[in-house]
Amino acid sequence: GNSVTQMEGPVTLSEEAFLTINCTYTATGYPSLFWYVQYPGEGLQLLLKATKADDKGSNKGFEATYRKETTSFHLEKGSVQVSDSAVYFCALGGATNKLIFGTGTLLAVQP
Amino acid sequence: DAGVIQSPRHEVTEMGQEVTLRCKPISGHNSLFWYRQTMMRGLELLIYFNNNVPIDDSGMPEDRFSAKMPNASFSTLKIQPSEPRDSAVYFCASSNSADFYTDTQYFGPGTRLTVL
Numbered sequence: 293g294n295s296v297t298q299m300e301g302p303v304t305l306s307e308e309a310f311l312t313i314n315c316t317y318t319a320t321g322y323p324s325l326f327w328y329v330q331y332p333g334e335g336l337q338l339l340l341k342a343t344k345a346d347d348k349g350s351n352k353g354f355e356a357t358y359r360k361e362t363t364s365f366h367l368e369k370g371s372v373q374v375s376d377s378a379v380y381f382c383a384l385g386g387a388t389n390k391l392i393f394g395t396g397t398l399l400a401v402q403p
Numbered sequence: 404d405a406g407v408i409q410s411p412r413h414e415v416t417e418m419g420q421e422v423t424l425r426c427k428p429i430s431g432h433n434s435l436f437w438y439r440q441t442m443m444r445g446l447e448l449l450i451y452f453n454n455n456v457p458i459d460d461s462g463m464p465e466d467r468f469s470a471k472m473p474n475a476s477f478s479t480l481k482i483q484p485s486e487p488r489d490s491a492v493y494f495c496a497s498s499n500s501a502d503f504y505t506d507t508q509y510f511g512p513g514t515r516l517t518v519l
Contacts (some may be wrong), residue, residue, distance in 0.1 A: 328510075335407070335494050335510030336446075369495065390459070391436075391508065393446040 294319045297396035298382045305372055305401050313367040313397045315356075315382035323386035325349075325358050325365040330379040330396070339367075339380070377401045405429075407511035409495050421483040424514045425449045427476055428497030436508060437470055437480050438494040446494075452478065485518045492516070 299314040317325065324343040328336040340349030345360035354369045365382060382394040408427040416422055428435050436451040450460040452472045460470070467486070472478040483490055492515050496508040 335496070335512050336508075337510065338507045341507070354514070385506075389447055395445045 294323065294384055294386050294390075294392050296382050296384050296392050296394040298372070298380075298397055300395070301307050301379075301398035303397060304398045305399070307374055307401055307403050309401075310370045311367070311369040311372045311376075311399065313380055313382075313399070315365045315367065315394060317363050317365065317382075317384050319363075319384055319386045321386055323384045325356070326385065327354070327356055327365070328381040328383060328393075330381065332378070336381060369374040372399070372401045374401045374403050407495055407497055407509055409493075409511035409514050411514060412512065413515045415519065416485055417519050418486055419484045421481065421495075422485045422489075422516060422518075424480040424493050424516070426478045426480070426495030427512060428478070428495070429509055430476070432497035432499045432509070433475070434498045434500060434506075435472060435478050436496040436498075438496065438510075439476070440492045440494060440513070441490075449480070473474075482516075485516075487518045490513075490516055490518050 297316050297317045301368045313362050326341045327339040329339045329352045330336045340351040342349040342358035345358050356365050356367045379396045379398050384392045406423045410425045434453050437449040438446055440446045449462045450470045451458055453483045455472045470480045492513045493514045494510050498508045500506050
């Protein structure tokens with residue numbers, strides 16, 4: 293069945309460091325891929341998405357490219373800020389008609 | 404827009420009691436989702452509605468859980484009787500269609516449930 297695997301956290305970085313959070317998926321057909329972010333004490337909110345292969349989603353300095361050949365959707369940011377500290381979820385929308393979430397990766401950015 | 408509204412934000416109850424969680428989706432959205440988040444199991448979809456009709460409740464853990472959506476602006480998730488293993492954060496989310504392929508789901512702030 294469809295599934296999402298993302299790197300385990302926590303990921304601890306200094307401010308202005310480069311961020312990569314890995315996400316790979318298994319799916320039948322041609323799913324859409326999402327990154328959601330959850331700030332402390334809040335619900336999840338969409339960060340970016342890509343609906344077909346080679347699409348790049350971007351928002352707030354974050355980027356992720358839908359790579360069908362490697363079944364990946366890695367999240368990147370060139371220079372993180374303390375305010376980026378949150379839990380990041382990779383998710384897949386596909387033929388099962390359910391949004392499948394990864395386990396989440398906690399990012400802690402230190403000043 | 405006020406976003407998705409959930410109440411209560413925190414609920415502490417004793418085992419065996421009935422618990423009712425409430426959700427008001429974003430006005431104009433026609434799909435509503437209930438999720439449960441725990442450390443052990445992550446984020447799980449419990450049930451979703453489209454145009455007030457339950458479409459898929461296969462994620463509902465057992466008969467103690469029930470959900471209703473009497474109109475487009477209100478939904479409830481009820482647990483009766485509650486058990487300690489039901490302790491979790493419950494999220495409600497809404498979207499303006501039921502296309503999981505592409506649609507953005509907007510999440511509420513969640514209800515943190517503790518069953519003693």
